[in-house]
Amino acid sequence: MRFTPSRQIAGALALGLLGACSPAPAPDRAQAQTTDAPAPAAVQSQGLDPVAMARVVEQARALPNLHAVIVARDGEVLAEHRLRGAGLDQPVNIKSASKTVLSALVGIAIDRGVLTxxxxxxxxxxxxxxxxGGDPRLQEIEVGHLLSMQAGLGRTSGQYYGAWVTSPNWVRHALARPFDDDPGGRMIYSTxxxxxxxxxxxxxxGASTHTLARDWLAQPLGVAIPPWLRDPQGIYFGGNDMMMSPRDLLRFGELYRLGGEIDGRRIVSAEWIEASWTPRTRSPWSGHDYGYGWFTKQAAGHPVHFAxxxxxxxxFVVPSLDLTVVMISDPSPRPREESHVSQLHALLDAGIIxxxxxxERRPPSPSGG
Known part of the structure; x- marks a missing residue:
């Protein structure tokens, strides 16, 4: 399925808040920007309460680092706002959300027999x-350990990142890090x-990660994943700097919400999605559970899986509510703003959900009224 913006909902969400302040919409989406506010009953039948969403939009506009917000329910785009920055069809750096896309490629590789x-x-x-003469525990590291950040190897992120990315061989450098735990142990977040x-x-x-991303994921989904940074040996950066547009990232999220099949085409197995969303460890910083490239939390009693x-x-993917949400921000805030991500979670938890x-769509009454 391709997404179709709801003209009624877009008008209700605007409520005069974004019409004069946001950059003009792309021509192909101009019809979604209407000021005709529908009646509340019609809005509710489409799946988002307009008053609550108007507050979300106003709060989103007040976050200087937030560039774009897209909300889809049951495959239909109900809110789509470029607040600042690049257009919604322009590829942007999704930073460590790349790890989630990489996990999908691994799942497809397993489905195809490339990995066992x-x-x-x-x-x-x-x-x-x-x-x-490396640590014998190197022989124990498994594919799943890499995806769940349980390899046990010392970090290359944080204070160790600069030395790693300036090394002549990123793979060798990462493998030479001292072990901080056994493979399969605690989460050690490391790009x-x-x-x-x-x-x-x-x-x-026998093919580059970009080639696999293009052939296995981008082309079947009808999205673009252009080439991104490579290491000195030509290996595409695993876990950072992948480029996707906000709309294409939403399409990827919809693939997972739909269990790996979209537009009648199976791209990744439902079993892999379930395995990826199964908590295997927990972040020592955020406290969120982590599976294969996906974080998981609860909001208002609903499981939320997120990159x-x-x-x-x-x-964000909220299967029980048929929600898929994308939020794109400044990828290199200066100075680093620790509170911004928590504000994005609040937009979802206290606003969108x-x-x-x-x-909620309500079934018709027996009388038909």
């Missing part, structure tokens, strides 16, 4: 980069761990 499963050992695939997954996938498939990129590149609950 999440318990496959990665040392044979990366044998050329294993350090001489180097995701890069090992990109390298292992490239070796197993999270630095600065506030967010993809209540609007969806209030606007």
């Amino acid at each position: 499963g999440p318990d496959q050992k990665i040392a044979p695939l990366l044998a050329a980069n294993l350090p001489s 180097g761990t995701s890069h090992l997954m990109s390298a292992a996938l490239t070796r197993a498939a 999270w990129g630095y600065g506030g590149q967010m993809l 209540p609007a969806a609950i209030a606007g």
Whole structure:
């Protein structure tokens, strides 16, 4: 299915708040920007409460680092706002939300037999980069450990990031990090761990991670994933700097909400999506559960699965409410604003989800009234 903006809902959400302040919509979406406010009953039948969403839009406009918000329910785009920054069809840096897309590629690779499963050992695939006399625990690291940040290797993120990305061989550098835990232990968030997954996938498939993303994901979905940064050996950066437009990221989220099949085409298995959303560890910083490239939390009693990129590149999927939400932010805020991501979560938890609950589609009464 392709998304269709609701002209009635777009008008209700605007309520005069964005008509004069937002950049002009792209020509192909101009029809979605209407000021004809429907009656409340008609709005509720479409799935979002207009009063609650008007507050969300106003709050979103007040966040200087927030560039775009898109809300879809049951496949229909009900709110789509470019607040500032790039257009909604322009690829932007989704930062560590790249890890979530990489996880999808791994699932497809397993479905196709390129990888044997999440318990496959990665040392044979990366044998050329294993350090001489390295820790024997390197032989125990599995594909699933890389996806869930449970490899046990010391971090390459945070204070260690600069030394890693300026090293002559990113894969070798990440494999040479001292172990902080055993494979399968606690969550150690490290983009180097995701890069090992990109390298292992490239070796197993005999094709670049970008080629796989284009052929296995972008083309079937009808989206664009242009080339992004590569390491000195030509391995595409695993876990950072992937480029997708806000609308295309929403399309990717819809694929997961629909269980891996979209427009009648199976792209990734439902079993892989379930496995990816199954909590395997927990972030020591946010407290959110983590599966294979996806964080999970609860909001108003509803499970929320989300991708999270630095600065506030967010993809939220709420299956029980048929919701898919994208929020795109400044990817390099200066200075770093720690509160921004929590404000984005608040927009979802205290705004969009209540609007969806209030606007639930109700079955017709037996009398037809």
